[in-house]
Amino acid sequence: MLFLGLIFIFVASGLLLYCLYLSYLIDKSFSARRWSIPSKVFSDTTLLFPGQRVDRSLFSNKLHRLEYRNVSHVPEAGGEMRITKSAVELYLHDLQMPAKERSGFPVKIAFRDYAIESITRTDKNENLPLLELEPEKIMLFFGPERQQRQLVSIDRVPEYLVNAVLAIEDSKFYEHRGFNLQSIIRALYVNIRHGTIRQGGSTLTQQLAKSYFLTPERTFTRKTKELLMALTMEIMYKKKEILEIYLNEIYLGQKGSVSINGVGEASFFYFGKPVESLSLAEAASIAGLIKSPGMYSPYADESRCRDRRNKVLHDMENLGYISRVQMEDALRAPVKVVGFTAYGKKAPYFVDYLSKQLPALYSAKALSSLGLALYTTLDTQVQEAAEAALEKGLARLEKTHRALKPTGERKLQGAVIVMQPKTGYILAMVGGRDYSTSQFNRATQARRQPGSAFKPFVYLTGLDQFTPATLLSSKPKQYEVDGKTWKPHNKGPVSETGVRMRDALARSDNLATVDLATRIGLDRIVKTANEFEFSTPIDPQPSLALGAYEVIPLELARAYCTFASDGMEPYPLSLKMLVDENGNVLEQRHMTIQNVISPAKAYVMSDMLRSVVTEGTAKSLKSMGITFPVAGKTGTTNDYRDAWFVGYTPDILALVWVGFDNGDTISVEGAVAALPIWADLVRSIPQYISGEWFMMPSGVVKRNICSQSGQLAIESKCPSQIEEVFLAENVPAVTCQVPEHQAYPVEVLKTWWKKLWRK
Amino acid sequence: MCLILSACAAISPGKTIERRDLPEAKPGPRELASIQLTEQGQMLLEKDKIDEAISVLERAVSVYAYNGKNYYYLAEAWLRKGNLKQAREWNRLAKMYLAGDQEWSQRVFDQRERIRTRTR
Numbered sequence: 120m121l122f123l124g125l126i127f128i129f130v131a132s133g134l135l136l137y138c139l140y141l142s143y144l145i146d147k148s149f150s151a152r153r154w155s156i157p158s159k160v161f162s163d164t165t166l167l168f169p170g171q172r173v174d175r176s177l178f179s180n181k182l183h184r185l186e187y188r189n190v191s192h193v194p195e196a197g198g199e200m201r202i203t204k205s206a207v208e209l210y211l212h213d214l215q216m217p218a219k220e221r222s223g224f225p226v227k228i229a230f231r232d233y234a235i236e237s238i239t240r241t242d243k244n245e246n247l248p249l250l251e252l253e254p255e256k257i258m259l260f261f262g263p264e265r266q267q268r269q270l271v272s273i274d275r276v277p278e279y280l281v282n283a284v285l286a287i288e289d290s291k292f293y294e295h296r297g298f299n300l301q302s303i304i305r306a307l308y309v310n311i312r313h314g315t316i317r318q319g320g321s322t323l324t325q326q327l328a329k330s331y332f333l334t335p336e337r338t339f340t341r342k343t344k345e346l347l348m349a350l351t352m353e354i355m356y357k358k359k360e361i362l363e364i365y366l367n368e369i370y371l372g373q374k375g376s377v378s379i380n381g382v383g384e385a386s387f388f389y390f391g392k393p394v395e396s397l398s399l400a401e402a403a404s405i406a407g408l409i410k411s412p413g414m415y416s417p418y419a420d421e422s423r424c425r426d427r428r429n430k431v432l433h434d435m436e437n438l439g440y441i442s443r444v445q446m447e448d449a450l451r452a453p454v455k456v457v458g459f460t461a462y463g464k465k466a467p468y469f470v471d472y473l474s475k476q477l478p479a480l481y482s483a484k485a486l487s488s489l490g491l492a493l494y495t496t497l498d499t500q501v502q503e504a505a506e507a508a509l510e511k512g513l514a515r516l517e518k519t520h521r522a523l524k525p526t527g528e529r530k531l532q533g534a535v536i537v538m539q540p541k542t543g544y545i546l547a548m549v550g551g552r553d554y555s556t557s558q559f560n561r562a563t564q565a566r567r568q569p570g571s572a573f574k575p576f577v578y579l580t581g582l583d584q585f586t587p588a589t590l591l592s593s594k595p596k597q598y599e600v601d602g603k604t605w606k607p608h609n610k611g612p613v614s615e616t617g618v619r620m621r622d623a624l625a626r627s628d629n630l631a632t633v634d635l636a637t638r639i640g641l642d643r644i645v646k647t648a649n650e651f652e653f654s655t656p657i658d659p660q661p662s663l664a665l666g667a668y669e670v671i672p673l674e675l676a677r678a679y680c681t682f683a684s685d686g687m688e689p690y691p692l693s694l695k696m697l698v699d700e701n702g703n704v705l706e707q708r709h710m711t712i713q714n715v716i717s718p719a720k721a722y723v724m725s726d727m728l729r730s731v732v733t734e735g736t737a738k739s740l741k742s743m744g745i746t747f748p749v750a751g752k753t754g755t756t757n758d759y760r761d762a763w764f765v766g767y768t769p770d771i772l773a774l775v776w777v778g779f780d781n782g783d784t785i786s787v788e789g790a791v792a793a794l795p796i797w798a799d800l801v802r803s804i805p806q807y808i809s810g811e812w813f814m815m816p817s818g819v820v821k822r823n824i825c826s827q828s829g830q831l832a833i834e835s836k837c838p839s840q841i842e843e844v845f846l847a848e849n850v851p852a853v854t855c856q857v858p859e860h861q862a863y864p865v866e867v868l869k870t871w872w873k874k875l876w877r878k
Numbered sequence: 879m880c881l882i883l884s885a886c887a888a889i890s891p892g893k894t895i896e897r898r899d900l901p902e903a904k905p906g907p908r909e910l911a912s913i914q915l916t917e918q919g920q921m922l923l924e925k926d927k928i929d930e931a932i933s934v935l936e937r938a939v940s941v942y943a944y945n946g947k948n949y950y951y952l953a954e955a956w957l958r959k960g961n962l963k964q965a966r967e968w969n970r971l972a973k974m975y976l977a978g979d980q981e982w983s984q985r986v987f988d989q990r991e992r993i994r995t996r997t998r
Contacts, residue, residue, distance in 0.1 A: 166941065168914075170907020218930045248914050541943045542936055684943075685971060695933070709932050710939075712967050718974055769943055809908055814944060816974050 134347070141351045144332070154268060154367065154380075156490030156700055157261045160470055161254035162497040163544070163695070164216075168249050172234045172805035177500040178207075184255050184499065185212070186391065188457055197223040198391045198457060205230055208241070214253045216494065217696065217704050226250060233805060255499050257465040260486035265376055269383035270490075270700070271394050273363035276382060279399050281362065282440035283406035287431045289323040290438055293358055297324045297349035324349040327365045371405065372412040374459055379412075389417060391457035399445060400452035403431040417456045425454050466502045468550030468560045469495075473693045481697075490700035496544035496692050498537075504803035505535040505547040505773075512796035513552060513777070522786055529783060533793075534561035534672055534776045535800065539807075540680035540767055542710045543689025546807075559780070566655060566669035567778065571627045571736075571789070572754025572763040573666030573675075575682070575724060578624050580647040581635050582720055586851060587727055588829040588843050590617035591631035598633070598661045605661060607633050619829050621727050621843070625735030627753065629665055636664035650715050651678040651688065666754065676765065676774040682728065682750065683767045685816065686721040687712040719818030719846050725750045725767075726844045736790050737764065743798035747810040751797075753789035760784055762792035771807040773797055818847045825855040836860045912942030919951050923958075931955050946975030946982065953989055957996070965993050 165181065167173075179202060187200040187209060194200055194210035201208045207230070211223040226247070229236040238247040259267065273281070285292050291299055299322050321329070328348035329341075352361060370378055371385040379388045382405055386394040390401050397405070407427035408415050417424040429450055436446040464470065473495060474486070481491070513531050517523045523531050530552065537547040550560030559565070581589075597606040607629045623631035636644060641659035648657050655669045662668075673691060681688040690711040697706040716724075728750035731737050736753040751766030762777040762785060775793040778785055785792060801808070821844055824830060825837035831854040832840040838860075845851070855861075905913065915938035922931035932955045938948045953968035969990050976982040 166911070166937065168907055168911035168941075170910070218927070218933075249911055539940050542940045544940065685974060687967060687971065704929075707929050707933075709929075710936050711964065713963075714967055714970065809906075809942075811944075814975070817977065 138347055138351050141348050142355055145348070145352055145355060148332070154270070155266070155488035156268060156270065157259040157266075158486040158489060158491035158493065159256055160258040160260075160473065160493045160495060162257050162495060162499045162502075164214075164219075164254050165252040165498070165500075166249060167228065167235060167238060167252065169235050169237050172808070173230070174500070174504075174803050174805060175230070175233070177503055177803060180503060181252075181255070181500050182207070182209070185253065186457065186459075187212075188391075194225055196392075212253055214251065216254070217698055217702055219251075221251075254494060257495075257497065257499065258467075258470050259377075260483070261377065266378050266380045267374065267384055268367060268379075268381040269387065270367050270381065271383035273359060273366065275393075275395050276366055277395060277397060277402060279435075279441065280382060280394065280397060280402035280405065281366075282435055282438075283399075283403045283431050284323075284366070284409065286434040286438050286440060287406050288326070288409055290434070292323050292362070295322055295353075297351075297353035298322055298346055321345070322349060323365050324352055324361055327361065327368060328352060330368055330370065369409055370412060371408050372416050372418075388459060389456050398449070398452065399441065400428065400432075400449040400454075403435070403449060404428040404454060407431045417454050418459070421454050428454065464554070465499065466497055466548065467554040467558070468562060469497055469502070469545070469548040469693065471550075471558065471560055472545075472548060472563050476694050477697075491705070492696075492698040492700075493694060494696040494698070495694055496546065497548075498546040501537050501804050501807070502547040502549075504800050505537055505549050508796050508799035508803065509533045509535050509549050509775075510552065511799060512775075512792075515795070516777070516785075516787065516792055520785075520787060529779050529781055531785065532557075532561060532778060532780055533796065534565065534774075535796070536562050536673055536676045536774045537800070537804075538676055538680060538689075538691065538772050539770070540683035540689065540772045541687075541769075543677070543680065543692045543712070544710075545691055545693045546771075548693075557780075561672065561776065561780075563671060563673045565776075566671060567761045567776065568668065568756045569666040569670050569675055569763060570754040570756035570761055571629075571666060572752050572765055573668075573670070574624060574627065574632050574664070575728060575752055576647050576651065576678070577632055577636050577639070577644055577664050578620065578727065579716065579720060579724055580644050581620065581639050582723060582846060582849070584639065584849075585620055585635070586843070586845050586849050587619065587621040587723065588824045588845075588851065589620045590829045591620055591623050591628075592634045593618045593623070593628055593630045595630060596634070598637075600660055600662070607661075607665060619826075621730055622734075624727050624752075625730040625733075627731075627736050633661055633664050636661060651681065653678065665757075667757065672774055672776050675763075676772060679765050679767060679774070680772055681715050682721050682724045683769060683772055683813075684712070684721070685718040685813075686714060686716040688715045717818060718816035722813055722816055722819050723844050723846060725813050728752055732766070736788075737766070737794055739790060740766075740794065740798055743795060744802050745798050747808055748812045753794060755788040755790075758784045759786050759788065762787060762789040764789050764793035764797045766797050766801070768808065769811055769813055770809050771801070771804070773800055775800075815844075820845050820847050820850055822850060824851070825857065825860065828855045828857045828860075830855045833860055908942040909945065912938045912945045912948065915941065916945060916947050916951065919948070919955075923951060923955060926958075928955050928958055944975060946972050946979075946986075949975060950982065950986060950989065953993070957989070957993060962993055962997050966990075966997075969993060 182200055187198055190199045190201055194208050197210050197212050199210045207228045210225045213223050214221040225241045227239045227241050238250050240247055325345050328345050332348060367381040370380055372379040372388060374388060379385055383394050385405050386392055386397050390397060404424060413419060415424050415427045432446050432449050435441045436443060513533050517525065517531055532552055535549040538545055548562050550562045551557050595608065597604050609629050618628055618631050641663060644663060645657050645659045653670055653674050655671065657663065657668055677688065677691050692708060692710060694708055696704060698704055729748060731752055732740050732749045737751055740749060749766050749768055751764060754763030760778055760782050765774045775796045777792040821842055823832040823840045824843045825832040826839040826841050831851050833855050837855050915934055919931045919935035919938060922934060932952065935948050935952050938945065949968045949972035953965045953972055956964040956968060969986060972986045976986055
């Protein structure tokens with residue numbers, strides 16, 4: 120007897136110590152952060168307004184990604200939409216962002232041709248001048264467990280959902296102390312009979328212990344641990360707390376490779392609504408999933424889901440949680456789910472770039488667990504257009520140029536960056552052809568020679584001394600560089616009489632550009648490049664004028680933005696706001712601009728770069744459907760290793776690069792390789808094309824010049840006159856000196872008089 | 879002499895086109911949308927919600943970049959945040975786009991003086 124007593128004391132002490140250890144474990148987990156909530160990356164919101172041109176196909180894709188689902192009737196509930204030829208009717212989702220909260224309402228967006236004709240809030244019959252669509256979730260930073268959940272307080276959970284869960288899983292929850300002895304004895308009997316674990320008999324608390332702390336194997340040891348853990352939890356926490364943790368922990372389905380945990384996430388996943396908006400039938404469906412989400416998921420088998428839901432409803436009625444009338448109403452309700460798209464990584468290069476912008480505090484581990492929300496500048500319609508244009512363009516090149524076909528070792532690559540020049544917002548970023556095969560971001564990490572795409576910075580430097588009408592020499596010349604002879608050449612015919620600065624840039628005349636560079640001074644060109652904050656080292660060699668040094672594509676795009684934004688260089692912005700899981704703003708980033716050149720110089724440069732498109736190397740844009748004013752520059756490097764086009768309007772700038780990673784030649788020019796990709800992209804985003812041109816600032820004047828001499832035209836004498844822009848401080852004083860145009864000696868006198876005063 | 883002078887008068891060096899004034903046309907859709915946002919931004923500034931105002935005004939700029947009032951209010955917002963460098967840059971743009979409006983030009987000038995005063 121004494122011996123038995125000692126054994127009993129020994130076992131009891133052991134159990135007590137073990138329970139103390141378990142309580143420490145439980146307390147450690149539950150008092151710290153209970154769950155890892157993946158951080159979410161969102162696109163920018165989408166602004167719609169009457170008169171805005173829209174690509175209907177991209178817009179429709181956008182709405183699907185925003186989880187609007189097609190219905191055949193007038194949308195009545197959040198997330199429904201009906202698309203017809205002339206209109207899109209939506210019942211908007213709620214918009215929930217810091218400082219921007221709006222409940223959903225029905226809206227009709229009417230289209231005429233390719234533009235929005237009107238936006239009407241249909242419940243109030245009110246015309247809206249602006250409509251903002253919620254941001255799109257583009258990525259989640261999952262941890263290794265890959266769980267998705269939205270935490271909910273138990274006070275937000277409808278009582279009938281709680282009752283549904285209790286009815287089907289643990290009707291004696293409020294009576295037991297963590298385990299149900301009756302269920303255990305019954306399960307024990309069944310399991311001993313079969314020699315293995317057949318029946319669970321688990322309470323909610325036991326399920327929670329298993330789910331949170333233990334491995335899923337079905338052994339007696341694990342069951343014993345589960346029992347003791349459940350007992351300890353019941354001692355440490357109140358029933359309400361345990362229930363709240365359970366409702367947020369429980370596994371309720373699968374979305375691709377990501378598990379859906381907790382009723383908060385499940386209510387959105389299955390029914391597209393917050394948990395407090397669930398109906399009785401929907402709540403019963405969710406409760407019914409707990410036993411086996413894979414089997415009872417409405418996405419797997421709707422009728423099995425309905426049968427299980429109906430069992431839950433019957434159990435609720437038997438236990439007195441609902442009346443018979445309520446039960447019968449709910450039994451009649453159809454199982455109506457919203458559908459889902461499995462998580463994929465959208466705009467992966469952009470997200471990688473974004474991750475690098477985050478402060479050191481936000482490591483990958485922090486991002487996968489803190490449940491932050493990152494609101495970005497990305498426009499998913501532009502991103503989709505950019506990805507499609509690049510893939511289509513590269514495939515076309517491979518098809519039409521045998522030398523570009525992929526081999527085992529190399530595949531033609533490209534990069535696209537789209538920015539708003541005035542704000543610096545990065546709207547789209549494509550760092551390569553296929554992220555799954557190469558995560559190297561060619562937009563932000565590659566260093567490539569820009570070739571002729573660098574020439575605008577040479578011409579910009581030249582504007583201090585020269586004008587767009589200045590004649591440059593296009594005669595072949597050789598230069599001594601580091602003891603070696605360098606002889607630049609043109610691809611086309613050489614002009615004997617000289618070429619105007621504007622035309623030299625438009626035609627990408629190498630000889631004229633080098634002539635200009637040597638007249639300006641290479642150090643001054645380097646100074647200009649440094650003012651644009653190119654981070655790559657620049658060597659003041661004559662070949663610099665032809666872009667024979669390396670740049671990072673994003674930096675080149677940013678520099679061009681300066682021409683498009685009145686001389687203000689914007690900081691490229693990707694992250695706008697960082698918010699914690701409680702909605703508190705941790706960080707907010709705004710546009711940052713700095714004055715680099717005068718608005719007058721920016722205007723003159725844009726005007727000259729417009730000639731590249733109207734008469735120069737990019738004139739084929741017109742045949743590609745680009746009929747609105749565009750400024751830009753093609754770029755092709757030595758041996759055709761890199762092909763570029765950077766093109767912009769007052770509203771949008773896009774840079775396209777094409778090449779091989781290993782530097783092999785692509786054998787085609789920027790106008791052939793990069794330009795069509797640019798055209799495809801820009802045609803797909805009409806919402807960013809106003810068709811307007813830059814406003815001419817003060818400090819710019821227009822004069823007519825003689826196309827032959829480049830000097831001020833003598834009206835009625837110079838047969839071919841061109842309107843030219845000049846910086847006010849550099850307006851030419853000399854009128855045309857071509858003898859045939861000198862009809863009156865007074866012109867000679869005037870010119871002589873002016874020259875005299877200059878001396 | 880008269881003949882020479884009259885010849886001088888008759889022969890001009892070419893057309894002179896000075897700075898172009900924006901035509902007084904009906905506001906287009908982008909401008910209308912931007913005006914809405916500008917008004918929202920202004921109201922937020924009045925309520926001292928500076929960061930929210932900046933976000934809205936940035937949106938207004940992205941929709942229609944010729945509305946000088948956006949730049950004026952952005953300069954105002956940055957001035958209140960104490961970032962004088964940004965305030966100066968936005969004021970510079972406001973000056974350019976509001977040059978044709980006497981009342982607003984004066985406001986831009988006054989703003990520039992306030993920025994200068996804070997800089998000292």
